[in-house]
Amino acid sequence: MKRSDSQTAFKLAHVILSLKTGGLEKLVVELALKATSRFIPVVCCLEKKGELAYELENSGIKVVTFSKREGVDILLPFKLAHFLRKEGVTIVHTHNYAAYFYGILAAKVAGVPIIIHTEHGVHLYFQIRRKLLKRVISPFVDKFIAVSEDVREILHSHYYAKDKQLVTILNGVDIDKYSNSADSTVQKEKIGLDVKTRVIGNVARLSPEKDHKTLLRAFSLVVRKIRFVKLVIVGDGILREELEKEAVKLGIKDDVIFLGLRNDVPELLGAFDLFVLSSIREGIPLTILEAMAAGLPVVATNVGGIPEVINGETGLIVPPKDPTALANAIIRVLIDENTLKRMGLKAKRRVIERFSIERTANEYEKVYISALREHGCLKGIR
DSSP, X not given: OOOOOTTTSEEEEEEEEEOSSSHHHHHHHHHHHTOOTTEEEXXXXXXXXXXXXXXXXXXXOXXXXXXXXXXXXXXXXXXXXXXXXXXXXXXXXXXHHHHHHHHHHHHHHHTOSEEEEEEOSOOOOOOHHXXXXXXXXXXXXXXXXXXXXXXXXXXXXXXXXXXXXXXXXXXXXXXXXXXXXXOHHHHHHHTTOOTTOEEEEEEOOXXXXXXXXXXXXXXXXXXXXXXXXXXXXXXXXXXXXXHHHHHHHTTOGGGEEEEESOSOHHHHGGGOSEEEEOOSSOSSOHHHHHHHHTTOOEEEESOTTGGGTOOTTTEEEEOTTOHHHHHHHHHHHHTOHHHHHHHHHHHHHHHHHHOXXXXXXXXXXXXXXXXXXXXXXXXXXX
């Protein structure tokens, strides 16, 4: 991607923990890649780069890391501030709490005029120290961006963000990347499945908030009602071994496939007949939007911003931590070919209309430009 020189473009620093595979991280990558010639993005990883850094660096976007120490790293804000000052950064855009804390301190030390913060999910921290820090720091933020109305309420009540500071920008995905998923027959054969097998797919980090145990327990009920069905779980994390043991305990080991981390998710979605997410906390998960862009109906839990995406026409929503309700919803959609096709088509249409990355990136740029204008940074610039 061609970048304008620094005399006509503003340096924009995204501050994030890392660029490991995840929804938040993927959105930051897309925002950096979609930046127009008015902005020169750089991504500051507080901990480590992560596997998604390659795509940015391959596109000529700088990615730097600061090797954050365990616990509170008192030197980190000053290291980051030195970098921001040296780079001539005009806008610091932080993502989630840790980046919010270190990024804002660094921005103030470096004299960066504009600070934007995006909260990507519902992460409530009840420690008095953290709540106090949020209250103290929030006046320095020009705009708080929520990825859903649910998250907006959290920013208002826990970050003490004022209404004039708050903006809601729904997440988006690259429609073209996911709408042309590979042939179902080919993809099912690639992962060792018969073409007649019904495949329930899940793409998520194997961590507590995704609640895969509820998904496994629900699936153990599904296999009693539907023949030739498999559950394919894409992703890795600290709970993998525990979840594999749970599958054995439930007697579904041979019907559950753990694929681990994959870089071919757009193609893999072609093997799925139904996408399921059993999370107990979310913002607006990109994996749901990706699945919908691929023409898949979705069964998901009623948490975070998911109800803002899924309705009765594009999928079904069930209470969290309820294996029976989840199983019933899966069975209801999976047993009817007409329902699968109808919901899949409507899911794809809804993502195209409301959740494209182009729309999301454009809304973020409007926030940046508005802040630049308020700070007088656009004077004399056309």
